[in-house]
Amino acid sequence: MALKALDIYKLLPKKNCKECGDPTCLTFAMKLAGGKADVDLCPYLDDQAKSVLGATTRPPIRLVRVGVGERFFKVGEETVLYRHEKTFYHPPGIVFRVSDLQTPDEIAVVTRRVRDETFTRVGTDLRFSGIAIENTSGSPEIFAKTVAAVEKQQAHLPPVLIAKDPTAHSAALVHCGTYRPLLHAATGENYRDMCALAKKHGCPLVIRAATLDGLINLVKDCIAEGVQDLVLDPTPENLGAFISRSTQIRQLAITRSVPELGYPVYLDASLTGLQDAAIVLGIVKYASVIVTSPLMPGPAKASLTLRQNIYTDPQKPIQMNPGLYRVGNPEKDAPVLMTVNFSLTFFTLQGYLESSRVPCFMLIVDTEGLSVLTAVAAGKLSEILVRDSLKKFGVENEVTHRKLIIPGYASPLSGRIEEATGWKVLVGPRDAAEIGEFLQEAWKKQG
C-alpha cells in the first residue's frame, strides 16, 4: 500500500536540514510519496523507519544507470503496463555485441559505428546505445585484451561485459571499471563473486535465472551482498517466454506485489534465434537493455524508429491547439509557415524546422486534426480559414513582412489565399523534410 505524504512526514526527522537536497522534510515527503526520491537520501532515518518507507516509497522499478559521460543511459523507473496509461519514460538501450574472438579490426569497426552512426528523425538524433563485449573465448586474458581494445577507441560508450566467469570480469574491469559497465551475469553459482566485483567498481549487475522465482531469490541474495543496481535477465527460450515473463515482471513490479522484481529487464535478442522479432518485442514489451549483433541498415533504422515511436509521450494530442507557435526566437522578419493542426504534421514539421536552425513562426490552423492532403480534399482548409487565423492569432503584429509559406499540398489554394488575405503566398515543399533547404534557398533568395 502506498503511503500518503503526511504519513511519510510523520516518520521523517522534521529537522529541515536540507541534506537530502530538498528545502524541507515535507517537500521530501511529497517526493517520496510520488516515488520521485529515494529514502536513502535522508541521513537521519533509523533502520525501522527506513524499512517501513523503503518498501512503499521507492519507485516501483529501480532506476539503473549504465556507462558514464555523454553517452550514459538510464533505464527503469517505469510505472505503467500500457503506454497510454501515462507514458514509457526511459527507452531501452540497444547495445551491439562483439565477441573476443573477433579481430581487433572488426571490433574497431563496430565500436566506431556505435560511436558515430546517427539517424535523424523528426528533429531528434537516434543512436545505438552501447557496446557489449562477450567472452566467447573462455579466456580472461583475451577478454581483458578485447575490452582494452574497445576502450582504446575512445568511444566512451556504455559497456556491457558478458562472461560466465567472474575471473574474466575481474580482468576486464581493470580496463573499464570506472566507466560503469553493466556486468552480465550473476547466477546462483557465481553471485557472491559477481556481487563483490559490482560493489568494488560500483557497477550495475545483471542477474540471470529462467524462472521468476529464481530471479526473486537471486535478487534477495544480491541485496544481502550489498548490490542494489540490478537488472533482470529472464533468459527466454522462445519469444512467447519473453512476452510472458517480461509482462509478468512488469505487472508484479508496478503493482508492488513482488518488490524483488522491481528492476529493469535485460534481453539477449539472439537467444531465440529470431533477433529482429526479439528486438521489436523487447521494445514494446518492457525490455530496458537489448543486446543484439550489429544490425543491417533496414533493421537498424526500423528498431530506432520503433523505439522512438513507443517512447513518445502518448498524452500529446492527435490535434494541436490552433495558434501561432515559435521555433527558436523569431524576429520581426522571420518566416511564417502555415500548416494544419494534425499533430503528426505539426511535430514532423516542427522537428525539421528546429533542425534547420532558422527561427520562424508556425501558424497552425484548425482543420480538426486532418492532415494537409485530407484537409484540402475535404474543403476544411480554405482561404477563409487562413485569413481568419492570421487575424485571430495577431500575426500582423508579430512580423513586418506579409509573406506566408503554405504546404506544398495546399498549392491549389495559393491564389485564393493571396486574394483573401492580401499576403504574398510562397508554396513550400510537399515533404517537411525539405523545408530546411527551402528556407535556406527560396526564403532567403526572395529576402
Next chain:
Amino acid sequence: MTADAQFGWSGTIGEVTLGATKAEGGTRRISYRIGGGTTLPFMEKENSSLTPLIAFEVCDYPKTWSPIVRNYCGDLVNDLCAWTKTADTTYRADLIRLHLNSTRQRDFSDIPAVGKTVEGVLSASSLPLIIEGSNEPKIDSEVFQRCGESGQGERLLLGTAEASHYRSIAAAALAYNHSLIAQSPIDVNLAKQLNILLKEIGVTRDHIIIDPYTGALGYGFEYSYSAMERIRFAALKGDSDLAMPIICSAADSLNIKEVREADPAMQDAVAVSWEFYTGIAAAAAGAEIICVRHPKTIGMLRQAFASMKARPGPAGVE
C-alpha cells in the same frame, strides 16, 4: 513462493469465421476461426486462440501499386490470377486480400468486371479471401453487391466500412453472410461507435473485424499501437462492443521516405524490415490479421509468430 501476475480480465474476444470449406457451404480448402482470446496477446497458459494470420495483398490495377512490389514480383502483378496463385503456393500466405483498386479510377463503371475479377481470384486460390472494394458512394452499392454475390457461400471478409459510409458494405455482408472490416481513425471510442452503428443495422459481432487504422512505423504507428492495446484492454474488461478481432494493414509502409529513398541494393530488405517490425508490434498489441505487400515479409512473420505462440517451459510458476 509463487509469483504469478493477476490481471482480472472478465471478457473474451469474440470469434469470427473467415472462409468456408465444402462442409461449410463454400469451396475453400480451409476456414479460420479467429478471436477467442481471454488475456493479453501471447500470454495464454494454454492456447485458446489462433496464431495471427498473414494476409498477402494483391490488386487488380497494379499501376498504382508500390514500385517495390512491382519490381520484386515482376510481370506477375499484371496477371492477377497467377499472382494470387503464387501468393498461395509460393509466398505461402494464410489469406489473400484483394484490392479492387481499379474501382478507384475516375468514373469507373464496369461493375461486371468486378464480379469476374472476384470469381477469378476465388478460383486461383482456395484460401479464404478478403476483398477491399470501392470508395465512392455512387458505385459502392453495386460494387459490394457484386462482390458479395460472386463470393456467395465463401464467407468473405469485405472492406472497408467507415462511419461515413458503411451501409452498402453492410447490406452486401448481410445479404450473402459475409463479414466486414470496420475502420475508424485511430480512436477507441470511434471504433466502438462504428460497431454500435453496425449492430443497429443488423451486423452481428461475429461478422465484424476491427481496423483501428495503422499508421506507418515512424509516421504515427505509436497511435495505432496504443489504439489496438486499448481496444484489446476494453474487450478483456468486458466491453462486448469492442470484443472483435483486429486487422492491421500498414499499407503506407512501402511509400515512406525511409523505404523510398533506401539504397536500391537494400530497398527490398528495408521494405521488409518496415513491414516486419510493424507486423510484430501490431500482433503484440492484439492484431490477429496482419496484411503485407512484400512477399518476403511473410516467411519472417510466420517464423516469429510460431515462437511468440510457443509456451514457456515450466517457468515462473512452480
